[in-house]
Amino acid sequence: METVAAVVVTYNRLADLKKCLDTLREQTRSLDTIFVINNGSTDGTEEWLATQPDLRVTTQANLGGAGGFATGIDTAYKAGYTWLWCMDDDCLAAPDALANLLNSPNLGPCIKNSMSVSVNSRDELAFFVDRPNVSYRKVSDMAGLDLIYGVASFFNGTLVHTDVVKVIGIPDKELFIWGDEVEYMTRAQKMGFPVVTVPSSVFYHPASFDRDGIPWPAAWKQYYAVRNQRRVLQNQFGNTLGRVLFASWATKATLQQAMSKRTNRFYNFLLYGEATLDSLTNNFRKRPDTIRTLQLYKRNHK
Known part of the structure; x- marks a missing residue:
């Protein structure tokens, strides 16, 4: 039986973290466990997490998003879960987000990403994608497609198969922030693993900025x-x-x-x-x- 662990990285955004975790607890396909990596928050996050018995918490120094996901993916991988569902603390998952990822076409060991939708404009993507022959800016640009190959907004609802981690390892904590997620995605592609977005699986996220x-x-x-x-x-x-x-x-x-x-x-x-x-x-x-x-x-x- 396939098992799924969520990996959530947080730093000084307790209000956002609470909302994110609520959406994970309400998934139509229940998670087998939720790992929270607390990057040395100083806003009461550590104290609040200590009151949440259903979470598996690691508190460490602030190693940036790269260091947080390195710890989280390594911890969940060693715990033996089949799939690792990775996200920042400011993400909100639609109730059927995980179920739709798991029910999408079987690609074997791969990385499947939820579609990131702007939390402030539900008809617009949170992250624009421009390709030589196509651009994805609106939700309607992706709607109706089963899979979109080569497009993924790590780490915002990013479902990673354990066999991928076995081959490519964990994110490079030396990269700290900004670019670490792209490096991890291109590392997976370099090793031949499919990387896709599943538009039926929706994640809400603050819109990207210049x-x-x-x-x-x-x-x-x-x-x-x-x-x-x-x-x-x-x-x-x-x-x-x-x-x-x-x-x-x-x-x-x-x-x-x-x-x-x-x-x-x-x-x-x-x-x-x-x-x-x-x-x-x-x-x-x-x-x-x-x-x-x-x-x-x-x-x-x-």
């Missing part, structure tokens, strides 16, 4: 999106070509920041440059408090 437009000081998150992109390209194109493509893309993107009309473009330029250099020199050790551009910004904006 990352380049994040105001400072929160723009430090973009550092990880740039730095981690090299790993994604190397999964897709091989180590040598991927590295060359990253250097070309990152150089162009860094110069574009310098020429943009955005506020704080100087810091954006420095941030992109720092991320590019760190990626090319394989420096994946930095955490937010050691990003030099952020340190400079904070010194100049006391």
